[in-house]
Amino acid sequence: MAACVVGPNLNTCQPTGDVGEASITHPPMECRPDGDLDCRTKRETFEDSVLMTNTGNDMGISTQGYRSNKYNDIEWSNNNYTKYLQSATDRHNSEVIRNDSSNTMNTTEAITKKTQDDLTKKLGERIQDISFWKFELERAIQDMQDEIDLQVAMKRQLENALRSTEIPLHIATDNLNCRLRRQGIDLVEDIVEKALLQEVKLINNVQELLKKTIAKTEEQLENNRLTKQKMEMDWSDKKEALQIDSRCAILRNHHTNKQFFPGAANFQEIQSTPESWAQFTHDNIILAENERKSSIQLRECAKNILEDTSRDLFEQNNIVQSAFQKRLQELDDAKFRHESHLKKVCQEIADEEKNIENLQKAIRDKEDPLKVVQTRLDARSRRPGVELCRDGIQIGLIQEVDEINTSITTLQKKLMEAQNSLKNLQDTRMCLEKEISNKINSIFIDRQKCLPVRERYPTVLRLQGYQ
Structure with missing residues (x-):
């Protein structure tokens, strides 16, 4: 190792280490590797001054011809010293750079590793968040699918009920048409006639109500399917995001499926925030839950309508049956009395x-x-005379x-x-x-x-x- 040792009077500089025990004294020069002035600059200034002042010896004999292109001992020593100093300085700078580089490498390695570990951990947390919302979406989608199935069954039930009302309507109209063939005074608007007309009116009202309920059911089914489709798209996006983040979470430095993407380190123009991301799915689930509640209420209403309409129709049928029986009893009594009078x-x-x-x-x-x-x-009268x-x-x-x-x-x-x-x-x-x-x-x-x-x-x- 080389180092520049500065004397107590700041006029000597001694190289140590690889250059041995040689010591060179040079009064005019001060070398401070750690100072503000560069040693190389001072050394070059000193050499230039020596060359400019050295013209011969002190004996008065001209040595100009012998001095051409030659250096004296001081120059030689200074040159050696300069090289020693340069070597020591460069080695010192190199050592500092190596130490700094090692520290920098260790620091950057630690920072990179910590950042990577933190982001890997955050990816894991993100995966958990995505998995949580994905599970919630799956549950909401399944609940909505179950509700759609129930609503479809209810729509089918309403349609069956609507078709079944055609039979009572046909029966009532057939009874009315048949009773038009009554003769004489018997062609009367009796209790049977009134009950049949009331039955026809009731059936028409029931059919109108069932048609409106079916229309509402179809509208609710459309809303349910749109909500389910929206959640499925959200679920599909989360599934794809989960796959991407899962691949990113398990990606390590020793893996081969990595490469440079220079333009990847940019923020996209349109990106959601974590809050808006969670709120989006939360809103979808809340919307689905509200639609499901509306659908359940509509199904309960439709169920009550079916129960009420069927009960009303059946009660009206009993009323008509009772009216027929009563009217037949009246007709039988009238016929018997007429026959008795006859x-x-x-x-x-x-x-x-x-x-x-x-x-x-x-x-x-x-x-x-x-x-x-x-x-x-x-x-x-033919008696004669007074005999008359x-x-x-x-x-x-x-x-x-x-x-x-x-x-x-x-x-x-x-x-x-x-x-x-x-x-x-x-x-x-x-x-x-x-x-x-x-x-x-x-x-x-x-x-x-x-x-x-x-x-x-x-x-x-x-x-x-x-x-």
Whole structure:
């Protein structure tokens, strides 16, 4: 090792180390390697001054020719000293540089390693964050998918329920059309007619409500799918980011899958912050949860609608059935009473016909007595002279004629009354027979045409869309 040793009077400089024990004294020169003035600059200035002042020796003999291109001992010593000093200085500077380089290398190595370890640790933390949000997204996506499946099933159930209402509507309209074939006074807006019209109105309202519910369900399904798609895109991005950060986290200096990317150490123009990154996924999950809650509420509402509508339809069906039974009972009672009255009328007709025959016979029976009395009067009117007397017999015979005529008139009046009564009875019989025919027709329509069709009324489960 070389070092420049400066004497106590700052006028001597002694090299040590590789140059041995030689010591050179040079009064005019001061060497301070650690000072502000460079030793090389001082040495060059000294050599120039020596060459300019050295012209010969002290004896007065010219040595100019011998001095050409030659150096004296001092120059030689100074030159050696200069080289020794230069060597020591360069070695010292080199040692300082090596020490500084070693320290710098160790420091930079430690800094680089620490930075790399810190970033590797942060990558691990980032991976945990990504994994956490990825798991939360997976859970939210699965929950949304389950809700979509349930909502699709509910939509299918609503559509089944809507289709099932076509059967009650067809039954009700068929009953109304069949009952239009009732005749006479039986074509009345009775309790069955009112119940059927109410049933048709109820079915139309139910269909309208189910259609609106289906439309809301389809809209909610669209929102659910859009929310799920948004979360899936977020999940896909996080999966890709997780793969990238995982590769980065396990990448080490000894790996071969690394290379220089000079333009990589730049911030992209559009980048999210950690807060906005977490908030983005958080907002997606909150949005999905809100949509899922809305979807659940809509499903519960649809379920209640199905239960209410099916119950209302089935209750209305029971009302119609009860109305039919009540109306049929009324028709049966009316038919029975008409038949009873018809039977009595027919009996009365028979009796009246017998009465008419008796009256006619009674009138005929009055002809012979009338002939007898008139014959007597005619015979006695031909009595001669004073014998043509208005005696009691004459008066009695005339009274008998009047009596018989009065009886005949009375009997004829009764005969006319009986004949009118018979005609009325016959008209009544025809009306009763027609009414009975109408009742039979109405009973046939309600019992044979309407009620069998209503047996095909769907069940409550089918009205709720389960079948």
